[in-house]
Amino acid sequence: MKQNVGSSTQHIHDWIGFALDRNEVNYLSNMIRVRWNKQFVRRFADAGYIAVPPRGIIRISPLIWERALETERRETIIHEACHIVAFHLYGTEIKPHGVEWRQAMVNCGVEPIRCHDIPLIGINRFHVQDCPKAEADRCYVSRNKLAGLKRGQLLHCSICGMRVDQESIEF
Ligand SMILES: [Zn+2]
Numbered sequence: 001m002k003q004n005v006g007s008s009t010q011h012i013h014d015w016i017g018f019a020l021d022r023n024e025v026n027y028l029s030n031m032i033r034v035r036w037n038k039q040f041v042r043r044f045a046d047a048g049y050i051a052v053p054p055r056g057i058i059r060i061s062p063l064i065w066e067r068a069l070e071t072e073r074r075e076t077i078i079h080e081a082c083h084i085v086a087f088h089l090y091g092t093e094i095k096p097h098g099v100e101w102r103q104a105m106v107n108c109g110v111e112p113i114r115c116h117d118i119p120l121i122g123i124n125r126f127h128v129q130d131c132p133k134a135e136a137d138r139c140y141v142s143r144n145k146l147a148g149l150k151r152g153q154l155l156h157c158s159i160c161g162m163r164v165d166q167e168s169i170e171f
């Protein structure tokens with residue numbers, strides 16, 4: 001565990017435990033591992049499951065975790081734990097966000113929605129200083145396009161189309 005997110009670890013395990021409890025599969029608790037994944041710049045978290053022997057893993061973006069509200073963190077962990085529950089009970093051939101997963105979420109009293117809407121500015125999008133759009137809907141470039149600039153490609157603002165150079169990106 002990373003130091004700056006380490007204090008969250010107990011919560012994470014409590015929330016996983018809650019989801020398992022509500023779905024009556026408590027015995028899975030010591031078969032689920034949690035890992036931080038810095039590569040996740042858009043995805044908040046994901047879950048994997050292997051049936052034999054039963055083993056689940058939840059991977060979380062520390063970058064997005066840092067800026068998420070407590071309720072968003074909780075719902076995300078329950079969301080991922082419910083994937084493991086559904087895969088465990090119904091097999092890995094089910095649709096990830098199908099009826100089995102939705103029922104597991106409902107059992108936890110959590111609305112079965114699929115996406116977070118945590119702003120990703122500074123993670124996978126970066127504001128552009130000199131663009132005409134200021135204030136609320138500011139201009140940005142994506143992390144991918146920025147990588148292209150570093151490889152020598154021309155970079156244009158995703159919103160207004162203005163040519164952008166490295167100096168005008170806000171990191
Ligand atoms: Zn999901």
Ligand SMILES: [Zn+2]
Nearest residue numbers: 131139157160
């Ligand atoms: Zn722009």
